Amino acid sequence: MAEYEAIEREYVESLEMQGIAFGERAGADASARRRARVSALVKKGVRSLNGGASLSCGFLSSACRACVGDCGSRTFYINLKCHRGCYFCFNPNQVDYERHLREDAPWRKAFEDFRAEVPVVTHVALTGGEPLLVKDKALDFLAMVHEEEPQAHVRLYTSGAFFDEDFARQASALGLDEIRFSVKLDEGDASVKEVLAALTLAREFIPSVMVEMPVIPGQEEAMRGLLRRLDELEIDGVNLLEFCFPLHNWGEFAKRGFRIKNPPFEVLYNYQYAGALPVEGSDEACLDLLEFAMDEGLSLGVHYCTLANKNIDAVLQVNRRYDLDPALYELGEDGFFHVAKVFDQDVAPVRAALASAGAPYLEDGDDGSIAFHARWTSVAERAGAVPARSVLTIEESNGVPRLRELKLAG
Template identity: 50%
Template sequence: MTTPDSPEGRPTLAAWLVEYASIEADYLDSLQASGIPFAPRDDDAAERQAVRERLARKGARFRNGGASLSVGPLSTACEACATDEGSRTFYLSLACNRNCYFCFNANQEGYEEGLRLKKHWQEELDAFLDGNVPVTHIALTGGEPLLHPNEAAAFLEHAHQQAPNAHLRIYTDGDFLTEELLGRLRDAGLAELRLSVKPDEPGAAEEALHRMALAKRFIPHVMVEMPVIPGTVDEMKELLRSMDELGVFGINLLEFGYPMGDWTPFAERGFRIANPPFAIPYDYSYAGGLPVAGSELACLRLVEFALDEGLSLGVHYCSLENKNRTQIYQQNSAVALDDDVWEFDQDDFFWKTAKVFDGDVPAATRILDEAGTPWAADPDEPSIQFHPRHAPLLARRGIAVALSYHVVEHHDAPCLRELKLELA
């Protein structure tokens, strides 16, 4: 029987749903053919949804379409991250003293050149400082920025002099932290230090806690930012408890990702890729990585643990989807579309429109006209589109409504690309 949530009797709609399912299947098949194993589809989806629902009832904060989830204090830099307006991250070089098998740096464009110390970092920083957008946040990352302590201190000092109200932060593995260097960084205006912890290295947590205690004597906000490896929830709980006892500001729990390099160390640990890897398939530019199955569920459980334990530190789950939000925002916020039929979703930053197909079109246009609601016809197929806020009006009348996700791509001129069609 044909129902509002069924494509039966709607051949054009059915064909498009099959087309997008086929595109996603081909993408996954190509990755599996290269030797990358995937978890069963939606393997732990029910468990993740259950934890999310409990977190919502308990007062956790959901941002960016649920891709960011937090309790307790949240860095203002994380709040500013998705839109990236007034916020920018720089590096002096991509060189690092460590060799983490899960590092994304090697995927960056110009990686080999980036291993050398930038000679003109101040020009790059000044170009941002002299821009038209008020500067709110500046970060220094790497590689390991403290491989170049003099330049790192000079970078922060210059940024602080030129933008004294900007929030300055640095990412570091902590191997080169000393009292003398921390004093220099403090005097240069550093407000936030984010310490990475190698999650599966023996003794890493204890060493990190020592470094946190040292850094807290100099820097206002000391945090940890680290990926959460499946199977390490118990160890992570102990780390959170110890951090809370130290009075650390917070922790960013990152979804563990595979950077599309050598799969061998992932295979040795029995990892698989989340299936599907992303809700909206696309060529995301964030280092070309894929989420490892089980990491999101582990992160969500740790956020719930922090709530249930009454920990004071901030705990923020930052998914790979959340990393991709910045790219989508930058592409889609650069244009303005007809707001009679398009919605710029302020949560996930996709352009969206609602569509009705085939034999539903005459009834849908009549209902929309009676309600004074604008719509537009597609000249190439039997369908119309309209603003998503009107979808319930038609769904209540037995009409199948599909939600269409778009991204703006910039070639010779901006153009819209449909990425997904799903029944609303």
């Protein structure tokens, strides 16, 4: 356990050497406090999915339900061009970012490859950049999906700029089921009014109209006002996103006084989601806003999608492809495989206790441990042992899978 904790500290220290500021390291009870907070929200009626990584009340888009681990759902973009310059944008982390600022991605081929890859296409999204910078191509994309997969739930992400009645009518006719607008509170009242007007117009044509935006620490009061306003406009729902630092443009974060959550992840791993590192304070602010919506009795749905929820999806896409022995391994809500382990002087008595109970176990010659399903933890404890929880994932290299341990926890 100390070795894994040292790896976490070295990771943070390496980023601090680059000038990135982290908050004070959370104590061992931080996770327990958050679980207690989530439990209290659930008692108020909040839905909890994926181990508390997805929390919601009221309306919840079917795309959000299908997001984690559902291979029939995918998001596409035509290009990554955008007229805005948000300092927290993580598009620069996308593969071929510079190229797709200049030219379109092969979106038709990407969609056909996706159709060939999955048994059923359930959800399709178009994002950017700003897809409405290329309205004709955005409509071509919708037409393609509508013709080839008419049963799919289709959604579009936009800042709201360039959204007009003509586009709304055409998109609706081509089967657009849902539209999500981003609201930039720091751009001022005029920008907010513009997107609220677009939301109001969209309600006339698109079945589901939503807002999706990160919750930036320090904007909590403005966010409460925005939730009230969206409720008055009878918007279906809002997706609150954990605010993240995308590993570039730190100067903009630093001058606003932001720090990175420490430790940034429950399980340290090279996640593929481009959002990168969670900013300290955003998680608490999102939980507060979710509770505010419940206490205010707002009609619109509020969904808090954590960074962990995004990361779970990437992990599950791989781990669900492999059937590890269920008598030993459990695929957890966090997307990782879990197994109990004991070491050193605990090995012999636990081996005997498990054998007596008819429980299977696995001997690891590398670290001298034995591993077994967590359901047998009480058997190990009665034998006088102190079991650890091992967190693992499947990694693929040149098509060859291997099981890698990422963390040991008490």
